[in-house]
Amino acid sequence: MGITKSEIFNRQQNRLATVLKALAHPARIAILQHIIKAEACICNDLVEELGLAQATISQHLRELKNAGIIKGSIEGTRVCYCIDEKVWVQISNEFSGFFASFTPVKNCC
Amino acid sequence: MGITKSEIFNRQQNRLATVLKALAHPARIAILQHIIKAEACICNDLVEELGLAQATISQHLRELKNAGIIKGSIEGTRVCYCIDEKVWVQISNEFSGFFASFTPVKNCC
DNA sequence: AGTATACATCGCAATATTACGATTAATTTA
DNA sequence: TAAATTAATCGTAATATTGCGATGTATACT
Numbered sequence: 001m002g003i004t005k006s007e008i009f010n011r012q013q014n015r016l017a018t019v020l021k022a023l024a025h026p027a028r029i030a031i032l033q034h035i036i037k038a039e040a041c042i043c044n045d046l047v048e049e050l051g052l053a054q055a056t057i058s059q060h061l062r063e064l065k066n067a068g069i070i071k072g073s074i075e076g077t078r079v080c081y082c083i084d085e086k087v088w089v090q091i092s093n094e095f096s097g098f099f100a101s102f103t104p105v106k107n108c109c
Numbered sequence: 110m111g112i113t114k115s116e117i118f119n120r121q122q123n124r125l126a127t128v129l130k131a132l133a134h135p136a137r138i139a140i141l142q143h144i145i146k147a148e149a150c151i152c153n154d155l156v157e158e159l160g161l162a163q164a165t166i167s168q169h170l171r172e173l174k175n176a177g178i179i180k181g182s183i184e185g186t187r188v189c190y191c192i193d194e195k196v197w198v199q200i201s202n203e204f205s206g207f208f209a210s211f212t213p214v215k216n217c218c
Numbered sequence: 219a220g221t222a223t224a225c226a227t228c229g230c231a232a233t234a235t236t237a238c239g240a241t242t243a244a245t246t247t248a
Numbered sequence: 249t250a251a252a253t254t255a256a257t258c259g260t261a262a263t264a265t266t267g268c269g270a271t272g273t274a275t276a277c278t
Contacts, residue, residue, distance in 0.1 A: 036211045099201040187223085
């Protein structure tokens with residue numbers, strides 16, 4: 001099949017999985033780290049920084065943007081990307097909530 | 110191509126991406142939530158709980174196991190799965206570190 | 219021994235992802 | 249206006265993922 005059966009899972013599970021998928025690629029991790037490090041925004045620098053083709057970087061940026069993690073604003077011929085603070089905090093909280101939901105048990109394995 | 114160029118990213122980026130990928134599916138999120146909720150371990154219950162075929166659940170469990178997130182111990186004809194506490198904490202810390210690395214800036218977008 | 223139970227694995231079909239060259243669109247500079 | 253710059257999109261090839269039926273394997277029950 002190859003198609004995820006989203007309808008059998010709840011909204012939270014699908015949402016979490018979607019965000020995780022957006023983050024689940026080394027190039028996209030690297031892109032986010034660079035955006036964070038550069039403090040300000042980025043664009044074509046990433047192509048030189050990462051050593052991937054421009055089309056590939058653009059595709060990764062689109063995925064991050066679709067997930068709402070980053071946002072871009074047009075500045076002349078360039079596009080300035082940066083972290084969407086609101087979403088970042090929200091995701092961060094969802095994640096800590098998820099990880100905090102587990103508390104070690106002794107009676108198993 | 111369809112193949113990720115892992116060699117151009119560092120160990121941390123690849124590691125983070127791998128773990129994220131293992132978590133990035135609603136079925137695997139649901140499996141983890143069920144294991145956590147049931148406190149003890151699980152096995153065939155997941156097939157009835159989630160409504161996916163046994164082969165499919167088994168495949169998802171293998172991915173979680175490969176990522177080190179869960180571990181299973183054989184108990185007769187059954188296999189008891191549970192969260193690997195050590196790895197869970199480690200991942201949790203890596204994630205909070207990653208999210209904490211961003212601090213809001215004003216001069217952009 | 220023979221049957222039942224619980225999982226893992228194989229093989230397949232449908233679909234998604236990754237990467238890139240080529241092209242297009244918009245803006246800036248000469 | 250022409251050329252240059254920047255980035256999005258299209259099309260395509262290679263590969264990965266998702267899901268399942270069928271089959272294999274190991275242990276438990278009778």
